[in-house]
Amino acid sequence: MKRLFLALLAGCIAVIGCVGTAIADEAPDVSQVVIVDLESDGVDDAVMDSFYGDLRTIIDDTESMAVSETGDISMGDLTLMAGCDSPTPECLVMLGDFVDGDMILFGSVDQGLDSLTFDVSLFDFTEGTMVREISESLSSTEDDWIADGIPAIGEHLLFGATASLTVNVDDSDAQIRVNGDSVGTGSATVDELGPGEIVVLIRDSDGAEQQERVIVRHEEQAELDVSFSPAVADIDEPESVDGPSLVPGLAASGIGVAGVVLGFVAQSQLSSARDDASALRAEDGPWLHSRDDVSAAHDLQSDMDSANTMRFIGFTGGALGLGAGGFLLFRALTADTPAAGSEMGQRSLELDVGASSDGVNAGIRLGF
Numbered sequence: 001m002k003r004l005f006l007a008l009l010a011g012c013i014a015v016i017g018c019v020g021t022a023i024a025d026e027a028p029d030v031s032q033v034v035i036v037d038l039e040s041d042g043v044d045d046a047v048m049d050s051f052y053g054d055l056r057t058i059i060d061d062t063e064s065m066a067v068s069e070t071g072d073i074s075m076g077d078l079t080l081m082a083g084c085d086s087p088t089p090e091c092l093v094m095l096g097d098f099v100d101g102d103m104i105l106f107g108s109v110d111q112g113l114d115s116l117t118f119d120v121s122l123f124d125f126t127e128g129t130m131v132r133e134i135s136e137s138l139s140s141t142e143d144d145w146i147a148d149g150i151p152a153i154g155e156h157l158l159f160g161a162t163a164s165l166t167v168n169v170d171d172s173d174a175q176i177r178v179n180g181d182s183v184g185t186g187s188a189t190v191d192e193l194g195p196g197e198i199v200v201l202i203r204d205s206d207g208a209e210q211q212e213r214v215i216v217r218h219e220e221q222a223e224l225d226v227s228f229s230p231a232v233a234d235i236d237e238p239e240s241v242d243g244p245s246l247v248p249g250l251a252a253s254g255i256g257v258a259g260v261v262l263g264f265v266a267q268s269q270l271s272s273a274r275d276d277a278s279a280l281r282a283e284d285g286p287w288l289h290s291r292d293d294v295s296a297a298h299d300l301q302s303d304m305d306s307a308n309t310m311r312f313i314g315f316t317g318g319a320l321g322l323g324a325g326g327f328l329l330f331r332a333l334t335a336d337t338p339a340a341g342s343e344m345g346q347r348s349l350e351l352d353v354g355a356s357s358d359g360v361n362a363g364i365r366l367g368f
Contacts, residue, residue, distance in 0.1 A: 029064065030063070030064060030065065030066050031064060031065050031066070031101075031102040031103050031124070031126075032065075032066055032067075032068035032100070032101040032102045032103070033059050033065050033066065033067055033068060033101060033102070033103045033104070033105055033122075034068045034069055034070075034099050034100070034101035034103065034104045034105065035052065035055060035056070035067065035069070035070040035105045035106075036073055036074060036075050036078065036104060036105070036106045037072070037073060037074040037075075038051070038052075038106065038107055038108060038109055038120070039074070039075075039107070039108035039109070040108065040109045040110070040111075041108070041109075041110045041111065042110065042111040042112075043109050043110070043111040043116070044111070047109070047111070047116065047146060047150070048109065050146070050147075050150050051109065051118075051150050051153075051154070052070060054150050054151040054154045055067075055105065055154045055157075055158075056070065057151075058151065058154050058155060058158055059158065062158065065103070065158070068100060068101040068102075069100070069101070075087055075106040078095050078098060078099070079091055079095075081095075081098050082094040082095050082098065087106065087121075087123075089123070089128065089129070089130060092104065092123045092125070092130075093125070093128050095125075096125035099125070101125070102124065102125055102126055103122060103123060103124050103125065103131065104122075104123050104125070105120065105121070105122050105157070106120070106121060106123075107119050107120030107121050108120075111141070114139070114140060114141055115137055115138060115139050115140070115141070116137065116138040116141060116146070116149075117135070117136070117137045118134070118135070118136045118137070118138075118153050119134075119135045120133075120134060120153075120157050121133040121134075121157075122157055122158065132157055132158075132160060134153070134156050134157050134194065136153045136156060136194070136196045136197065137197065138150075138153075138196075138197055139197060139199075139213060145215070148215045149196065149197055149215050151217070152195040152196045152197075152215050152216065152217050152218070153195070153196050155195040155217060155218035156194040156195045156196050156218075159195070159218050160194065161192040161193055161194045162192075162194075162195065162218050162219050163193045163194070163195050163216040163217065163218065163219065163220050163221075163222065164189060164190060164191045164192070164193060164216075164220075164221050164222070165178065165189070165190050165193055165198055165200075165214070165216055165222045165223070165224060166187070166188070166189040166190075166221070166222070166223045166224070167183075167187060167188055167189075167190075167200055167202070167223075167224045167226065168187045168223065168224070168225045168226065169186055169187060169202055169204070169226045169227075169228070170226070170227045170228060170229055171186070171204040171205055171228050172185065172186040173185055173186065173204070173205040174186060174202050174203060174204045174205065174226075174228070175202070175203045176188050176200065176201075176202055177200070177201040177202075178190050178193075178198060178199070178200055179193075179198060179199055180199070193216060195216055195217050195218050195220070196215065196216070197213055197214075197215050198213070198214050198215070198216055199211065199212075199213055200212045200213070200214065200224060200226075202226050202228075204228045206228075208228060210226055210228070212224060212226065245332065248328050253322060253326065255317065257322070258317075259313075259315065259316070259317030259319070259320075259322075260315065260319075260322070262310060262313070262317070265310070267311050269303065269306075269310070274304060
């Protein structure tokens with residue numbers, strides 16, 4: 001009985017050991033990644049926090065990696081502890097004794113006037129080799145561009161060149177360059193691109209160039225369509241330019257005509273008063289014999305004075321108005337026009353002022 005019990009116990013232990021071994025064999029190896037403080041120059045805290053957060057998210061979402069710790073120590077402090085001047089592969093191997101992890105992520109981020117530059121590296125203590133070193137830039141500090149670009153740069157560092165881009169151009173002879181490298185003409189697909197900002201330069205058969213920037217992500221198959229043919233909606237019709245307005249000239253000329261009319265009316269009144277005065281003098285001689293004749297003479301003198309004043313005002317104002325109006329109209333009618341066949345080149349102005357036995361005639365004829 002005792003031997004049977006011992007045999008059953010030994011069998012259970014063996015089964016448990018086999019199951020444990022099988023589970024251990026199926027469990028993936030997880031590399032612990034230590035993210036040290038990244039050096040930064042002029043970079044907003046929000047940008048750095050976003051980069052740290054995206055790195056942690058990407059690593060934690062990967063089955064083969066996990067974040068061991070983040071920050072709290074700089075690469076300068078670590079190299080000082082190891083007695084190194086710079087993080088060379090030989091120095092990084094020695095750092096494995098001070099760092100509780102399998103990999104170390106370090107580098108720097110610099111901000112220019114309108115750009116961000118990321119120089120980051122990932123080193124494997126176990127293999128003693130540099131997994132990846134990248135130097136990537138974002139050409140814009142706009143929030144949307146940074147929000148898309150920062151995680152893409154983290155994916156490039158951790159996964160490598162995993163994206164692809166197809167460029168389609170409506171000119172079959174157009175030359176295409178991606179990140180400075182010639183990749184074909186007309187249309188081309190570039191594989192094994194590192195996620196991040198991609199610069200595409202296209203030169204068509206006439207020598208015209210277009211530059212496009214796109215952000216591609218991990219394992220993304222992106223497409224970019226480029227057209228050198230102007231879209232109908234993008235062609236703006238030339239604005240109609242009428243040149244100087246005729247309104248000021250017409251207004252001044254109208255005032256001048258009104259002044260001339262007033263002058264002729266006053267001249268007519270003055271002539272009529274003089275005729276009456278001549279008739280009165282011819283009737284009574286040089287001496288006025290009655291009170292009524294004296295009163296009539298005074299009234300005629302007053303009428304002649306008023307008519308003479310009105311005549312002066314009318315003819316003076318008319319001359320000034322017609323002069324100014326003529327100048328303004330001449331300038332408007334002779335101004336250069338932007339388009340051939342413009343109606344302004346066909347405008348004409350005729351001004352008629354004259355007196356007749358029935359009064360004064362004045363008119364303006366404007367031809368278009």
